[in-house]
């Protein structure tokens with residue numbers, strides 16, 4: 092990512108500040124929350140203010156999360172601490188243009204509202220056998236074409252190597268939950 096783009100994210104996060112207190116399941120996965128693990132390790136990429144990481148930690152997972160914006164990462168650390176879950180969350184600054192951050196295989200990879208097809212295979216490879224991949228992004232379905240929006244069927248095609256547990260596209264969003 093260019094320095095200018097990173098600074099734009101920093102500025103945006105500096106303006107919005109901390110996430111609202113407490114864990115919150117990403118809305119797009121609310122209908123299937125019970126399918127997510129309640130133990131084990133998770134990797135969240137492009138974690139923003141840490142809402143997904145804190146939600147996973149509140150379920151009982153140990154979470155490694157990263158984002159390219161140092162401002163977002165600091166907000167995420169504070170959100171985890173304010174939620175009493177700092178001991179289960181570790182945050183780092185990482186640019187996904189360099190691939191996934193290094194690490195051991197995990198029980199869950201979460202990528203929420205970030206789409207970069209170049210790291211699809213790396214996300215699959217990071218899962219332990221039986222591990223879950225959860226991806227959600229903006230979609231052209233129910234919205235129309237736009238930058239950063241997935242094409243119809245893009246996620247199910249990209250992750251066809253996984254067993255699909257739950258997937259859909261509607262109202263400008265696409266989501267995929269699959270098992271390795």
Ligand SMILES: C[S@@+](CC[C@H](N)C(=O)[O-])C[C@H]1O[C@@H](n2cnc3c(N)ncnc32)[C@H](O)[C@@H]1O
Nearest residue numbers: 092100137138139158159160186187188203204
């Ligand atoms: C729409 S936000 C989503 C944040 C978070 N996942 C959520 O759902 O609240 C997209 C995030 O991707 C991060 N991002 C954008 N490009 C990135 C890159 N190359 N590497 C890592 N993070 C990136 C931004 O800093 C931002 O936090």
